[in-house]
Amino acid sequence: MFKLKVNEEKHKRISERLGLIEHTKYDYILTDDKNEVEEDKINIVFNEADIPKVNNLLDLIVKGEEVLLTGSNQYGQKTVESRNFYYFIVEGETVYGVLHNTKLIIRMKLYEVEEILLNKDYIRISKYCLVNIGKIDYIKPALNSKLDLLMKNKEHLEVNRAYLKEFKAALKL
Template identity: 35%
Template structure:
């Protein structure tokens, strides 16, 4: 069993999701500004999956596309790639979205999220990496959903490993 305190607003959203999506009611205790959850071991995975969904929705950010401003959620992003003068977002729906941002601007926007630059032309979502394979010449190959393969270039290897430790939970 784990115990976790969440602010009231986030806790109420989580309680609603637990009831409607997972049909789970947990023991809670209302504190001054928080709600304390007591989560039995058998419900931990569901609890954290739903909590991550709530956090992901809260951490959405706005990007300028060719046509409009668009709200994007980190869980939808696989990677960003610069193709000449155009930057595209490849999302989990495997649709390319053309952006008006440069990769340098995106690095600033994504700094607090689980994204890292892996080459001169690519920023990847650490949460979407399924497999990491070492290659020759101190490079790495990343496998993403849909059979997508990306390379971590040598000059970005050290920052990539650091980001895995700090942001990726490895």
């Protein structure tokens, strides 16, 4: 997580351009104040015009190395970046990775997929389903204390009561 320490006028602009979301528990500081240099940190100086470059770097830090998963459907085998999956679901004995309008059979157990995607903002919502937080469009509390998730591909998923606490915790920054 980041913290931006520049004057307010720049703050708005830079944080928008860098797509920053800030937090009290930060690991990185961006500032225009030389006095903020901390002894045990590596200091990097960049010009405002390099913001696009720095933006890519921030992407790399936050998103980390992309994890590729291989699966197959009727057209053959495909390797897909993990962030493109909407969710993984167990149907019968088979694990499916669901993409925007197709699904791939993944030859792994769901807990193995979960382990691989540990730092990739995926969250278990039931015994059978692992969801990509980035692909949730809207959350609606249902009357039975469950949560209804509208995914960005218009599908609906349900957060099981047993996983509710964990799910809410995962949304926190």
